Ligand SMILES: [Zn+2]
């Protein structure tokens with residue numbers, strides 16, 4: 270595994286920076302809100318014992334840890350071409366699947382595509398992710414997938430807990446001005462800055478995050494299952510079956526990779542030489 274230099278990790282455009290900051294601020298703030306405001310209220314209401322409270326807190330920390338560390342891994346792991354190491358095969362039959370990238374001025378292997386934002390070719394490139402500010406490709410797809418999964422789970426739990434919190438405070442939220450708060454929480458917060466408006470904004474962002482990440486997760490699960498990438502959706506050339514496709518992304522120890530991004534799981538392919546269905 271090769272890590273990228275800091276210069277290449279930082280977001281390269283304003284859209285990337287804005288999306289990155291949204292996650293980097295929203296995730297810890299939501300966690301703090303849930304633990305310090307919502308959990309104590311639920312504890313009082315439902316009479317949670319300390320064991321149950323500790324268990325819920327532990328689950329929250331586990332999700333937060335995996336969400337942040339997978340996001341960091343996704344940003345740090347280099348999945349671009351390393352031009353010095355890339356040597357086109359001498360066999361003309363194998364060489365036919367390679368192509369030249371005019372921007373990188375290099376011969377690149379099959380499934381490798383150029384990213385105009387990252388300004389480099391990426392091995393088995395899937396797409397450019399705004400939230401991590403980097404391309405998702407062969408070596409970091411595993412981290413991206415779990416980042417998305419834990420973001421969806423985390424925002425689902427936060428949405429449920431947030432909805433209960435709002436229901437408990439309907440006396441504050443259930444009036445005409447709530448309309449403004451519901452449909453324009455940021456405007457409402459600016460006009461009437463108070464903690465309750467801020468809490469509502471977090472709950473709404475959680476719900477929005479849950480809807481968005483669930484859709485993205487369904488979309489990427491389909492890609493994952495087929496062993497393909499966004500640009501190869503029409504072909505089943507690289508489809509190695511569910512087990513082979515899962516290994517292609519998660520590596521040889523795929524069954525335990527969900528526990529942490531720090532668990533080593535070597536990928537069966539090097540991102541350069543690919544076996545196809547016909548091989
Ligand atoms: Zn290129």
Ligand SMILES: [Zn+2]
Pocket residue numbers: 384385386387388396397398403404405
């Ligand atoms: Zn990119």
